[in-house]
Amino acid sequence: MLLLWKCQDCGWHGSDEEIISFADPVLEGNIWSICPECRAAEQFDNMCDEPECKQLATCGWPSTESYRRTCFEHSSFNKKREA
Numbered sequence: 614m615l616l617l618w619k620c621q622d623c624g625w626h627g628s629d630e631e632i633i634s635f636a637d638p639v640l641e642g643n644i645w646s647i648c649p650e651c652r653a654a655e656q657f658d659n660m661c662d663e664p665e666c667k668q669l670a671t672c673g674w675p676s677t678e679s680y681r682r683t684c685f686e687h688s689s690f691n692k693k694r695e696a
């Protein structure tokens with residue numbers, strides 16, 4: 614399952630797949646996550662995994678298919694949504 618991220622520096626919004634992984638040449642085993650837009654490192658906020666949603670992922674919960682990371686609105690904790 615892909616997680617969605619937002620760059621704190623430039624506002625870029627995308628998935629794990631688009632983020633550049635850069636292996637630290639000095640510190641072995643250390644991987645940097647780099648923004649594809651502005652090249653800022655490790656400046657990501659975890660976003661709700663609903664593709665159109667622009668809110669921070671504040672809830673983690675197991676759905677029927679996978680584990681989800683969403684905002685409160687899209688989470689199973691929001692009972693209003695099912696009503």
Ligand SMILES: [Zn+2]
Pocket residue numbers: 620621622623624625648649650651652653
């Ligand atoms: Zn950026």
Ligand SMILES: [Zn+2]
Pocket residue numbers: 661662663666667668683684685686687
């Ligand atoms: Zn959401």
